[in-house]
Amino acid sequence: MSKVLIVEDEESIADIEKDYLELSGFEVKICNDGTSGLAEALTGKYDILILDIMLPGVDGYEICRRVREKQNIPIIMVSAKKEDIDKIRGLGMGADDYMTKPFSTSELVARVKAHLAAYQRLVNTPENDVLEIRGLRIDKTARRVFVNGEEKQFTTKEFDLLTFLAEHPNHVYTRDELFREIWGMDSIGDIATVTVHIKKIREKIEADTSKPQYIETIWGVGYRFRA
Numbered sequence: 001m002s003k004v005l006i007v008e009d010e011e012s013i014a015d016i017e018k019d020y021l022e023l024s025g026f027e028v029k030i031c032n033d034g035t036s037g038l039a040e041a042l043t044g045k046y047d048i049l050i051l052d053i054m055l056p057g058v059d060g061y062e063i064c065r066r067v068r069e070k071q072n073i074p075i076i077m078v079s080a081k082k083e084d085i086d087k088i089r090g091l092g093m094g095a096d097d098y099m100t101k102p103f104s105t106s107e108l109v110a111r112v113k114a115h116l117a118a119y120q121r122l123v124n125t126p127e128n129d130v131l132e133i134r135g136l137r138i139d140k141t142a143r144r145v146f147v148n149g150e151e152k153q154f155t156t157k158e159f160d161l162l163t164f165l166a167e168h169p170n171h172v173y174t175r176d177e178l179f180r181e182i183w184g185m186d187s188i189g190d191i192a193t194v195t196v197h198i199k200k201i202r203e204k205i206e207a208d209t210s211k212p213q214y215i216e217t218i219w220g221v222g223y224r225f226r227a
Helices: 011-023 034-041 060-070 084-092 105-123 156-167 175-183 191-205
Strands: 003-007 027-031 048-052 075-079 097-100 130-133 136-139 144-147 150-152 172-174 215-218 222-225
Touching: 003 011, 003 034, 011 027, 011 105, 027 034, 034 048, 034 060, 048 060, 048 105, 060 075, 060 084, 075 084, 075 105, 084 097, 084 191, 097 105, 097 191, 105 175, 130 156, 136 156, 144 191, 156 175, 156 191, 156 222, 172 175, 175 191, 175 222, 191 215
Parallel strands: 003 027, 003 048, 048 075, 075 097
Antiparallel strands: 130 136, 136 144, 144 150, 172 222, 215 222
């Protein structure tokens, strides 16, 4: 049974999320403040984290950053903040997804299932594949990325997105298509998620992010990995 940690200070919201997730077969723990949420998240006992941003004690951004330093489990950030800058900051901290309140609980459950399914598939992949493209080395088995021999640290979704694009060179993908492929669901307007992840990937693999040699922006369409 997969274990879910919800860090949410609005108890009524947390209780509803917990009920729906338990009905779907998950084991759920709730923390109502950031301090206890951070401590619980760092125990390593959970398969996925649902994290509010505005929390007493320690905010969600800091929890996300601290957890991501230790673990690669999926992190879904939730917030009433609708501005793109808040999404960009959350995703930049290493979150895999960002949901804006209010949202349907059934959508949350669907996203939890999609993230866990994708994570389990990647963790359990047996093949020993390595992609090498002009100084970029992607070790799919070890989930490690090297640029000219220097290892770069990638979050789960950053690695998944880079690998997918590298495995399909010269194909132009829209942001919606990439969201469906990597996050396993429709974007529902969350295009900023893909944009931020592409930006973070470029910062790690490109010598000059203003003139990318690997991932090109096709204006008005999406992105393409240059073979």
